[in-house]
Amino acid sequence: MRNSVTVQIYTGGFGSAPERFDMPAIKDKLLRICKTADVACVMIGWNPDARISAIMDLLRGMGIEAHLWLPVFSGWDGLSPLVGRHGGPVRQDYRAENGERFDFGCPADPQNVRFIERVIETFFSASRYDGVFLDKIRFPGFMSGLQTVLTCFCPYCSELHGISEDLDFSEGDNPLHLTAYEGLRYKTGNPGVSRLFDYKAKAVTESVASLSGYFRSRGLKVGLDLFAPFLSHFVGQDYGGLAPYADYIKPMFYRKTNAPAGIPFELDVYANAFGGGPDAAAKRKGFLLNMLKADVVDSGLIGREISAIRENAGCAKLYAGVEINYNEKIAPVTARYIQESIDVMRSADGVALSWDLCSTPDENLDAALECL
Numbered sequence: 001m002r003n004s005v006t007v008q009i010y011t012g013g014f015g016s017a018p019e020r021f022d023m024p025a026i027k028d029k030l031l032r033i034c035k036t037a038d039v040a041c042v043m044i045g046w047n048p049d050a051r052i053s054a055i056m057d058l059l060r061g062m063g064i065e066a067h068l069w070l071p072v073f074s075g076w077d078g079l080s081p082l083v084g085r086h087g088g089p090v091r092q093d094y095r096a097e098n099g100e101r102f103d104f105g106c107p108a109d110p111q112n113v114r115f116i117e118r119v120i121e122t123f124f125s126a127s128r129y130d131g132v133f134l135d136k137i138r139f140p141g142f143m144s145g146l147q148t149v150l151t152c153f154c155p156y157c158s159e160l161h162g163i164s165e166d167l168d169f170s171e172g173d174n175p176l177h178l179t180a181y182e183g184l185r186y187k188t189g190n191p192g193v194s195r196l197f198d199y200k201a202k203a204v205t206e207s208v209a210s211l212s213g214y215f216r217s218r219g220l221k222v223g224l225d226l227f228a229p230f231l232s233h234f235v236g237q238d239y240g241g242l243a244p245y246a247d248y249i250k251p252m253f254y255r256k257t258n259a260p261a262g263i264p265f266e267l268d269v270y271a272n273a274f275g276g277g278p279d280a281a282a283k284r285k286g287f288l289l290n291m292l293k294a295d296v297v298d299s300g301l302i303g304r305e306i307s308a309i310r311e312n313a314g315c316a317k318l319y320a321g322v323e324i325n326y327n328e329k330i331a332p333v334t335a336r337y338i339q340e341s342i343d344v345m346r347s348a349d350g351v352a353l354s355w356d357l358c359s360t361p362d363e364n365l366d367a368a369l370e371c372l
Ligand SMILES: [Zn+2]
Pocket: 082, 083, 106, 107, 108, 109, 152, 153, 154, 155, 156, 157
């Protein structure tokens, strides 16, 4: 049987200047992928002003499904904010180099779910697409520090009000009092920490269930872009809970991406969020990796994560995400890294060739295709 892949094409953010697409290059790359593998879909997004007609025509002509790639709880003016303990919007300082926005609204607020439905209805023509690929369905991680992770205190998040009595962070190697990592979740010895992350998972799952119902009733498939499981717990993504609402899920096993959702980035911001300087941060990272039975985040850990997702994610198809695009600063991806990653992804339903075909060098694409 031929291998199955999904492919991503990034067209810029909301409000960014429309890019010029090198159509012959896109066509050539897609044809080469099709020779080796079945393309389950191309996720394309999310600048509504991008001139994508030629790409959409190409996909139609090749019989490939087009899914709208859309960020959900971050990056839109008009989302109801995440509220801090003081009752006002919580500060979210992180600014990405490429201008991509990571300012999150509250995932529990039903107005934000309605907002995204209006975004689709206003700026996109849903009937052009076969599915939607939902990105940023989560609370923020540790990138803007601990205060942001301790949200939200809006009226919809009342289960978290008064949580401070139960919440206790140690300043040592294990600030969240984690005791085990099992079934894609961490156990913790502190009831407040447990309440915080259990609540986040429930809030995100309920909102995704609602959005998924909205899209499926319009005949669209639903895909979810998720953190690697060992990081997803901290942002409210529960694989088992979310899977029934997805036709496919894509864990982002980005071991080279030094930006949000990238594994090195997220591990660093976690380790630094609790203070104490570089030594303390290194020890925290070491403690977490030890719990994951790894010295470093290597392909062995990714292989174990994929097996665990298989056991927990029901019928949703699993496309394991590996970045094949190249960026000197934030994605220094090599051919060898791509092959080593794909080698441990064989028990998934396929590989998600992430996160932008247009900025994927031929050498990297060839490396991926060689081992599919
Ligand atoms: Zn809230």
